[in-house]
Amino acid sequence: xxxxxxxxxxxxxxxxxxxxxxxxxxxxxxxxxxxxxxxxxxxxxxxxxxxxxxxxxxxxxxxxxxxxxxxxxxxxxxxxxxxxxxxxxxxxxxxxxxxxxxxxxxxxxxxxxxxxxxxxxxxxxxxxxxxxxxxxxxxxxxxxxxxxxxxxxxxxxxxxxxxxxxxxxxxxxxxxxxxxxxxxxxxxxxxxxxxxxxxxxxxxxxxxxxxxxxxxxxxxxxxxxxxxxxxxxxxxxxxxxxxxxxxxxxxxxxxxxxxxxxxxxxxxxxxxxxxxxxxxxxxxxxxxxxxxxxxxxxxxxxxxxxxxxxxxxxxxxxxxxxxxxxxxxxxxxxxxxxxxxxxxxxxxxxxxxxxxxxxxxxxxxxxxxxxxxxx
Amino acid sequence: xxxxxxxxxxxxxxxxxxxxxxxxxxxxxxxxxxxxxxxxxxxxxxxxxxxxxxxxxxxxxxxxxxxxxxxxxxxxxxxxxxxxxxxxxxxxxxxxxxxxxxxxxxxxxxxxxxxxxxxxxxxxxxxxxxxxxxxxxxxxxxxxxxxxxxxxxxxxxxxxxxxxxxxxxxxxxxxxxxxxxxxxxxxxxxxxxxxxxxxxxxxxxxxxxxxxxxxxxxxxxxxxxxxxxxxxxxxxxxxxxxxxxxxxxxxxxxxxxxxxxxxxxxxxxxxxxxxxxxxxxxxxxxxxxxxxxxxxxxxxxxxxxxxxxxxxxxxxxxxxxxxxxxxxxxxxxxxxxxxxxxxxxxxxxxxxxxxxxxxxx
Numbered sequence: 215x216x217x218x219x220x221x222x223x224x225x226x227x228x229x230x231x232x233x234x235x236x237x238x239x240x241x242x243x244x245x246x247x248x249x250x251x252x253x254x255x256x257x258x259x260x261x262x263x264x265x266x267x268x269x270x271x272x273x274x275x276x277x278x279x280x281x282x283x284x285x286x287x288x289x290x291x292x293x294x295x296x297x298x299x300x301x302x303x304x305x306x307x308x309x310x311x312x313x314x315x316x317x318x319x320x321x322x323x324x325x326x327x328x329x330x331x332x333x334x335x336x337x338x339x340x341x342x343x344x345x346x347x348x349x350x351x352x353x354x355x356x357x358x359x360x361x362x363x364x365x366x367x368x369x370x371x372x373x374x375x376x377x378x379x380x381x382x383x384x385x386x387x388x389x390x391x392x393x394x395x396x397x398x399x400x401x402x403x404x405x406x407x408x409x410x411x412x413x414x415x416x417x418x419x420x421x422x423x424x425x426x427x428x429x430x431x432x433x434x435x436x437x438x439x440x441x442x443x444x445x446x447x448x449x450x451x452x453x454x455x456x457x458x459x460x461x462x463x464x465x466x467x468x469x470x471x472x473x474x475x476x477x478x479x480x481x482x483x484x485x486x487x488x489x490x491x492x493x494x495x496x497x498x499x500x501x502x503x504x505x506x507x508x509x510x511x512x513x514x515x516x517x518x519x520x521x522x523x524x525x526x527x528x529x530x531x532x533x534x535x536x537x538x539x540x541x542x543x544x545x546x547x548x549x550x551x552x553x554x555x556x557x558x559x560x561x562x563x564x565x566x567x568x569x570x571x572x573x574x575x576x577x578x579x580x581x582x583x584x585x586x587x588x589x
Numbered sequence: 590x591x592x593x594x595x596x597x598x599x600x601x602x603x604x605x606x607x608x609x610x611x612x613x614x615x616x617x618x619x620x621x622x623x624x625x626x627x628x629x630x631x632x633x634x635x636x637x638x639x640x641x642x643x644x645x646x647x648x649x650x651x652x653x654x655x656x657x658x659x660x661x662x663x664x665x666x667x668x669x670x671x672x673x674x675x676x677x678x679x680x681x682x683x684x685x686x687x688x689x690x691x692x693x694x695x696x697x698x699x700x701x702x703x704x705x706x707x708x709x710x711x712x713x714x715x716x717x718x719x720x721x722x723x724x725x726x727x728x729x730x731x732x733x734x735x736x737x738x739x740x741x742x743x744x745x746x747x748x749x750x751x752x753x754x755x756x757x758x759x760x761x762x763x764x765x766x767x768x769x770x771x772x773x774x775x776x777x778x779x780x781x782x783x784x785x786x787x788x789x790x791x792x793x794x795x796x797x798x799x800x801x802x803x804x805x806x807x808x809x810x811x812x813x814x815x816x817x818x819x820x821x822x823x824x825x826x827x828x829x830x831x832x833x834x835x836x837x838x839x840x841x842x843x844x845x846x847x848x849x850x851x852x853x854x855x856x857x858x859x860x861x862x863x864x865x866x867x868x869x870x871x872x873x874x875x876x877x878x879x880x881x882x883x884x885x886x887x888x889x890x891x892x893x894x895x896x897x898x899x900x901x902x903x904x905x906x907x908x909x910x911x912x913x914x915x916x917x918x919x920x921x922x923x924x925x926x927x928x929x930x931x932x933x934x935x936x937x938x939x940x941x942x943x944x945x946x947x948x949x950x
Binding site (some may be wrong): 271275278372375376379388389390391392395410477480481482483484486487488489490491522523526527529530533535536537 | 663671678692696712751938
């Protein structure tokens with residue numbers, strides 16, 4: 215019989231090494247997978263993980279991909295440290311894009327330096343408003359914010375559909391479900407000429423820097439940490455749990471909304487039903503791969519962006535199925551959580567089975583590992 | 590203005606770079622490179638599958654003279670432009686095969702003026718961007734005739750994707766035909782808001798069957814509804830591709846999209862240096878739309894009627910939308926004997942009289 219027992223000491227260095235080990239394990243698993251598929255594993259891996267790093271276009275596209283991932287993941291890291299599980303960043307992303315995009319369309323062809331900032335504000339508020347629903351339901355009725363935020367994602371995507379089929383539809387668009395293209399004043403400025411990398415990336419880096427200061431130096435960061443590690447102690451300490459829940463959801467919702475607006479006003483340039491492509495969910499992996507640490511999240515955002523771009527390159531060059539990207543992203547999270555369990559727990563073998571004890575322990579392992587993932 | 594300059598500059602650089610690249614007629618000896626962007630997986634057994642057949646037809650027609658590449662499962666959101674641009678850097682002609690690729694295709698086309706682009710089902714063109722689509726409604730008219738004749742419950746289930754003109758046109762064509770042979774017929778329409786989601790499509794099929802539909806039509810890309818129909822012992826029409834494998838008893842016929850000849854012709858035009866931007870909208874006549882074999886479960890006289898309708902449409906003797914036809918609200922659309930103009934069809938955003946429910950807004 216196998217049982218997991220907590221280790222007495224968890225090496226701090228190991229915490230930062232495990233994501234690297236997880237990447238290694240994932241690549242190894244990838245080699246096996248490609249070998250079984252009958253594809254040249256070395257070529258496939260180098261196409262996915264190295265090729266994009268040698269090409270300036272691919273690098274610029276990695277910035278395009280990493281921008282929303284980092285922005286959303288930075289926001290999520292607050293909540294995940296405090297045990298506030300916002301799984302619905304995808305929905306907040308969508309509503310943020312919708313709110314900011316609606317402003318752009320309402321001010322169609324209005325010139326002015328203030329148009330874009332106003333759109334950003336609307337994007338942030340849109341994301342916050344969507345996150346306020348799970349915040350309110352949790353603080354008022356103790357409703358599970360995981361379920362509420364997740365379910366609201368589907369509502370948000372349908373809301374986007376309804377609006378681009380209706381009031382936000384391009385009047386000259388032959389009834390196709392798309393908005394107009396935003397006019398230049400309502401478009402995010404480009405960071406590097408001739409690419410799609412936009413200034414949203416600088417905002418994402420700034421958000422990471424601010425988060426680093428707040429989490430490390432500010433009393434709110436301390437409250438978040440205590441609440442995550444010991445909610446009871448937080449209560450004794452006089453922290454108001456509801457306030458932390460609200461703050462965490464507002465931060466993550468606002469940043470997700472801003473990411474959505476940047477996506478709509480940046481690479482896409484209009485509102486389309488297919489705008490949400492799963493950044494809100496991938497950002498959850500980024501958050502954990504980055505160890506809930508702002509610097510880690512920036513790096514993890516790029517690793518994740520690399521899997522997208524590399525996956526496409528491999529598809530074009532080697533005809534690998536597009537599912538490769540998703541498989542790699544899933545394996546990252548899986549091996550990270552798996553290695554986390556092994557660093558925190560030791561496996562003990564027993565001769566006689568002990569029904570009733572093993573199952574709940576094992577079931578508790580993963581959430582525990584995830585919850586204390588931050589340093 | 591600055592923006593325009595930037596694009597011009599980009600164009601100049603690209604033009605300078607592509608002098609040495611394949612593409613010009615001067616380099617006809619080199620392989621012509623053809624890229625395809627698919628919205629679904631090549632194994633969807635529907636829309637994308639048929640475009641993939643078109644790609645294979647190009648390979649077959651030109652052998653060593655071409656090199657083709659495809660990217661599948663490309664979302665119609667922010668990723669589309671990158672994929673198209675990646676392909677544009679290496680290819681001479683690129684087919685983007687879903688409506689949502691329209692703006693990304695145009696954006697990339699501006700940056701790569703030497704590359705030819707072909708966008709399916711869109712309406713925006715440029716000097717190096719053509720559009721093409723098929724008159725699927727001709728096939729819808731034929732299946733409408735059959736459905737009206739074979740239904741016992743007088744209830745036809747219709748799984749619709751998005752309320753865009755192409756889909757609305759399909760519903761109207763099928764309903765108009767069914768009604769013309771069976772005045773009691775009713776259509777139940779479910780909007781699933783996706784092109785490809787076997788789970789949702791199957792759920793929609795079940796819901797329609799529960800509501801009494803004994804014949805299903807679909808404007809989505811997977812054979813899920815066909816499988817459910819087979820399972821429940823009702824009848825169904827396949828979409829985009831012959832779905833007989835998934836409903837050997839259920840399938841009455843399928844509307845088949847046949848892109849191969851068009852793709853071959855366009856690639857040939859690139860080889861010959863005769864490629865020009867144009868808009869193509871073909872139906873039965875040149876074989877861009879086809880019907881798969883009619884099932885033996887269709888009574889012989891109905892089969893004959895359907896065959897005649899198909900041949901008459903192909904010969905230009907019959908137009909699926911021939912008046913008198915009123916709009917759903919009772920206002921007149923086509924006078925007696927009048928046929929619908931392409932302009933009306935392209936932007937069709939209304940149901941015709943008799944269709945129940947309202948278009949999702």
